[in-house]
Amino acid sequence: MKALIALEDGRIFEGRSFTGHGEVYGEMVFNTSMTGYQEILTDPSYKGQIVTMTYPLIGNYGTNNRDIESCDIHAEALVVREYEEAYSNWRADMSLRRYLMVHNKLGIEQVDTRALTRHIRLKGAMKAAISTKDLDPGSLTAKARSSPGLVGRDLVKEVTCRTPYIWKDDKITTLNAHTLQNICKTKSRDLRVVVLDCGLKYNQLRLLEKRGCECVVFPCTASKDELLSVEPDGVFLSNGPGDPAALCGIVETVKGIIGRRPIFGICLGHQILGLAVGGRTFKLKFGHRGANQPVKDLETGKIEITSQNHGFSVDDKSLPPEIEITHINLNDHTVEGMRHKKFPMFSVQYHPENAPGPHDAEYLFDRFTEMMRQCQRERT
Known part of the structure; x- marks a missing residue:
């Protein structure tokens, strides 16, 4: 028709x-x-x-x-x-x-x-x-x-999970107040990762689990204390929809976690981290969406072909001195990755979980797990 x-x-x-x-x-x-x-x-x-x-x-x-x-x-x-x-x-x-x-x-x-x-x-x-x-x-x-458009809209609240859950073998086990209190007594994997669900993709959880991580997923409304209450070894900030500047509550939550646990952010999670350290975001003309975006690693000089899906970007000129730009987009030179010079924290604008897309950047999940293990060794 x-x-x-x-x-x-x-x-x-x-x-x-x-x-x-x-x-x-x-x-x-x-x-x-x-x-x-x-x-x-x-x-x-x-x-x-x-x-x-x-x-x-x-x-x-x-x-x-x-x-x-x-x-x-x-x-x-x-x-x-x-x-x-x-x-x-x-x-x-x-x-x-x-x-x-x-x-x-x-x-x-x-x-x-x-x-x-x-x-x-x-x-x-x-x-x-x-x-x-x-x-x-x-x-x-x-x-x-x-129609409302995207600028100024908080769409994360429409796609986040409603209750915490554990991800295991592609299955979701919902957690209630009682099981959350008891979860610290048992750890099924070497590492426990708290995942802040801003609209996450399942393959992010699959790749973390593949590397020995127990994934405990919380809705975007979770407080800093709730996220840290399960004694995680690291915090993962997922991708998600909408305008990052509209997510004031999530940004404040992330501010309270910086320096307390290793953090890895992807896409919207990257933008949230940029806002949490005092930076700004802006809307791109038509965004980056596809499985063939060239990104340069500024440390190694290596070019990665990446999968991307975002319409906003972190303004590199707004970032404080303690933040180092690690990756740039070769098409328009926007920020594609950053890390904190003092705290164990890094993020990328693109999607290393390759669903769909190339596997060039999957090593970032290895980097995150090694960062958490290093922090484990330092604590003991």
């Missing part, structure tokens, strides 16, 4: 829905990955955004119940050039169309995604509306303009 895409600047794109009727709003962004659409859709960082895939053929390997990064689809809608219903993959459980419909999400095809992507690159990411119901360009454009 016919669908209309209206951007807030009045640009209109036509397509057809392959998932039924609907009307949604969000910030229109594009992702340059050739594969990994299921991981992208289930990445909580896409909350409030409509994702356009630049690769023209999407859906040809279907979906399954293993390649997920959260328990839901968080992108508001998916826009593609051509949807392929006849999927072929021995691991597949259902088609992409069926997967989107199960989660009540719009899928739009037969859109000129090259023109749409070029428009965003020139004009910047902008608010958009998609509808199969309202096909009046003027009306739909007005709806796009009146």
